[in-house]
Amino acid sequence: MKNPLKQFYKDNYITLRETYGVKEAMNDVISKTEDATMIDYLYVVDKKNKLLGVLPLKTLIIARAPRKIKNLMLTKYRFLKEDTPIYQAIDMIQHYDLEMIPIVDKQGIIKGIFTAEDALDLLKEETLEQYRNLAAITEESVNTKAHKKAKSRFPWLAVLMVLSIFTSTTVSLFEKTISAVVVLAYFQTMILAMAGNISTQSLASTVIKTTKEPKAKLAPHLFKEIVIGLINSLTCALVGFIATYAFLYILKYDNTKILSVSFVVSLSLFISLIVGTLTGTFIPAILKKYNVNPSVASGPFMTTINDMLSLFVYLGLATLMLL
Amino acid sequence: MKNPLKQFYKDNYITLRETYGVKEAMNDVISKTEDATMIDYLYVVDKKNKLLGVLPLKTLIIARAPRKIKNLMLTKYRFLKEDTPIYQAIDMIQHYDLEMIPIVDKQGIIKGIFTAEDALDLLKEETLEQYRNLAAITEESVNTKAHKKAKSRFPWLAVLMVLSIFTSTTVSLFEKTISAVVVLAYFQTMILAMAGNISTQSLASTVIKTTKEPKAKLAPHLFKEIVIGLINSLTCALVGFIATYAFLYILKYDNTKILSVSFVVSLSLFISLIVGTLTGTFIPAILKKYNVNPSVASGPFMTTINDMLSLFVYLGLATLMLL
Structure with a gap:
């Protein structure tokens, strides 16, 4: 959970220019959409890829033709900075029921997106991590042989044995x-x-x-x-x-x-x-x-x-x- | 985590008739979309609301005009039954990176959707629940006074005290x-x-x-x-x-x-x-x-x-x- 947000720099999102009209934007979405593309929110950027606003696909779909993107986009929106801790990103996704949040650098340039699925993976991994911490067992493959697993778990038992010698000494x-x-x-x-x-x-x-x-x-x-x-x-x-x-x-x-x-x-x-x-x-x-x-x-x-x-x-x- | 999937019977999803053409479908989506509607996947149904297929919004957006919905929709798709355990629903969302899964009854009639956000909420709640289980403390409000919290936590301590009298007896x-x-x-x-x-x-x-x-x-x-x-x-x-x-x-x-x-x-x-x-x-x-x-x-x-x-x-x- 301490990794930076950089791991989420994928390009499965769509950016649109603020100067577009509705039809131009829709054509752009149609041409850019691939299987893995997240299209619920479209990110409106200037020439330098600086994030100017967020356009929900819904808004684009129901918009009438003559309107400009810059008049349709939301200028108040949630975003993550590159150094935002991951737990805050998860909280934000969850608290505001968002599906995706843009990640921007110090200059405001869009770098990636953080999605509800990312949050879900991280949270599930954390739950498992808690159990591993509890018993200090490392991530084990299903195919690891029993004697190797025993060997990898023994050092922790040895540490605890030494600790319990302290309690024995206390009693003695x-x-x-x-x-x-x-x-x-x-x-x-x-x-x-x-x-x-x-x-x-x-x-x-x-x-x-x-x-x-x-x-x-x-x-x-x-x-x-x-x-x-x-x-x-x-x-x-x-x-x-x-x-x-x-x-x-x-x-x-x-x-x-x-x-x-x-x-x-x-x-x-x-x-x-x-x-x-x-x-x-x-x-x-x-x-x-x-x-x-x-x-x-x-x-x-x-x-x-x-x-x-x-x-x-x-x-x-x-x-x-x-x- | 043992509640049935019924709690997710909301109507923030869109169903389309299989007989629609692309344009008709798009108009239907535009007229039905509201703020909370989930539109990533559209559910194609017959007269009786029986689920026939799933149409990704992406597919609809990039489809050419003369095609029929029943030829565009996916007929192989994941769905949940009303009695699917919630942990399986979460696993499915996560394993297949889905954003929403339809829930159907025994007759195949669509009843609701289960979303990645639902999964996230449930998983986070489960993490907290594990801690509550560990210490048998109940969900507490921030404003509860200390002496009331102490009172609500005491019965568990009393149970443990009785248990430890068994160990004392063993030693004696x-x-x-x-x-x-x-x-x-x-x-x-x-x-x-x-x-x-x-x-x-x-x-x-x-x-x-x-x-x-x-x-x-x-x-x-x-x-x-x-x-x-x-x-x-x-x-x-x-x-x-x-x-x-x-x-x-x-x-x-x-x-x-x-x-x-x-x-x-x-x-x-x-x-x-x-x-x-x-x-x-x-x-x-x-x-x-x-x-x-x-x-x-x-x-x-x-x-x-x-x-x-x-x-x-x-x-x-x-x-x-x-x-």
């Missing part, structure tokens, strides 16, 4: 704490999973916001996400406290410790969920700012960062409060 | 094992994360396959995915063995147990990664078969299932082999 730092309070291991997955889940909600909301309104200011959205995250982190922490207390009570855990362990789980949930909200909100926003596809943030790097932070909070708090 | 079943071999807690997150990662790779590959070639037979793809999964599960298990061994050696862990713990971690990795491959490959394939968007499978339900299975394998094997 708290060996004494876990040995002393083994029940901590029960709630570890819950805290990590919930931090990941609230992070995914913020991320999805932020990606949708930046996709739907690419030009809107993000500050009010970010602020709102944080308020939402705070409310739900607090609610989840309260529910987590009750759940942990009940869980340990049913397991007949040492009565003198139930309250303190439940409190540690609950406080860790609260802090981890806030951290998850912040990473889920800000990381895609920052990626978007630097024109990186924000869906990259839903990958395992984010998960590892969230996991390590949550483990530090959880086992750190447990060490401080339970030993 | 193995209390004795963890108390006896505390280092098991170090590698728990690694095994869960790696099973999730390989599952995501298979899932992405399967979703891309079903999106790109919705009609292709899946069996060869599924078989290949399993072979790929087997190769990489084995490779990761070997790497995991070496990494665990080195990790415990550096931590100066009890020499007599390093080998057996490393073996348990490695074998658990192998089995969990195969399970992850199977869920990641088959669940989206099954969802697709029942016309459910396969991207639903990337959500937290899948993660919870993978987590619980992996924990059972890991702590179960540890109980059998280390106690």
Whole structure:
């Protein structure tokens, strides 16, 4: 999606001179039209191919003979510059229900057209790209042999293995704490999973916001996400406290410790969920700012960062409060 | 994406009678054309509005006067039936670079058109929908207050909290094992994360396959995915063995147990990664078969299932082999 619009410099469009009359123009269209030509809109240009206006074919068809093209053409029309980002081109096609938009250079000279079909191809490719990003798998041919595909997918698994050694190291730092309070291991997955889940909600909301309104200011959205995250982190922490207390009570855990362990789980949930909200909100926003596809943030790097932070909070708090 | 094509029954297209001559047809087009009319293709019908052929406007424009429409029209053309799934309509628009496709009922009577812009809107909506599915957030208005958004997002978090109590229960079943071999807690997150990662790779590959070639037979793809999964599960298990061994050696862990713990971690990795491959490959394939968007499978339900299975394998094997 970062390629320039130059790839759309094809010549399957028709230009007309502004001095033409209706009949001359119609004859020109008839002589220039080929199979692949897009004729819904005709582009009116001067001698130097500078775009002066857009003439819908419909207007030409229903126009009466004596009129001149320059009096029929639209002088207010949408166009793309060579450096317009592609996502803006797609938005424009979609938002204004256009079939084709002219692309002009700095001098206003028409260079190509961007069509609804181009937008459709790009958008479908992007959807597939999101899945490839999610799993870091490259575009694979159907005929590639399984062992070659396995080989091409392995490096990413190796990277993730190294990342997970960091989480293992984090846990190992708290060996004494876990040995002393083994029940901590029960709630570890819950805290990590919930931090990941609230992070995914913020991320999805932020990606949708930046996709739907690419030009809107993000500050009010970010602020709102944080308020939402705070409310739900607090609610989840309260529910987590009750759940942990009940869980340990049913397991007949040492009565003198139930309250303190439940409190540690609950406080860790609260802090981890806030951290998850912040990473889920800000990381895609920052990626978007630097024109990186924000869906990259839903990958395992984010998960590892969230996991390590949550483990530090959880086992750190447990060490401080339970030993 | 599951709505029928009926929503596209608009009348912004032009039908012509097969008996017309070129001039009559052109006059008809001129009189019927309005702002929103799609005129790239004209639909040739009989008295009862039964579709007989398609006439590209281009053909009409360059045709000489004495010819009849029925001799100019294309009799081989693409069309949609009322019960054609929308994703097939989108594929057809895209694959054949069409701008509009007629929709006909069982009697062959033209009912509406499906356009490239319709396809674009649906595809963009689907991309956003995938994010909403991922986080189970509903379509939200920009003006909704934060506390209302928090309230609408909370039920999903509550569901996930309940799910994670299942994983906590799984871990708690193995209390004795963890108390006896505390280092098991170090590698728990690694095994869960790696099973999730390989599952995501298979899932992405399967979703891309079903999106790109919705009609292709899946069996060869599924078989290949399993072979790929087997190769990489084995490779990761070997790497995991070496990494665990080195990790415990550096931590100066009890020499007599390093080998057996490393073996348990490695074998658990192998089995969990195969399970992850199977869920990641088959669940989206099954969802697709029942016309459910396969991207639903990337959500937290899948993660919870993978987590619980992996924990059972890991702590179960540890109980059998280390106690």
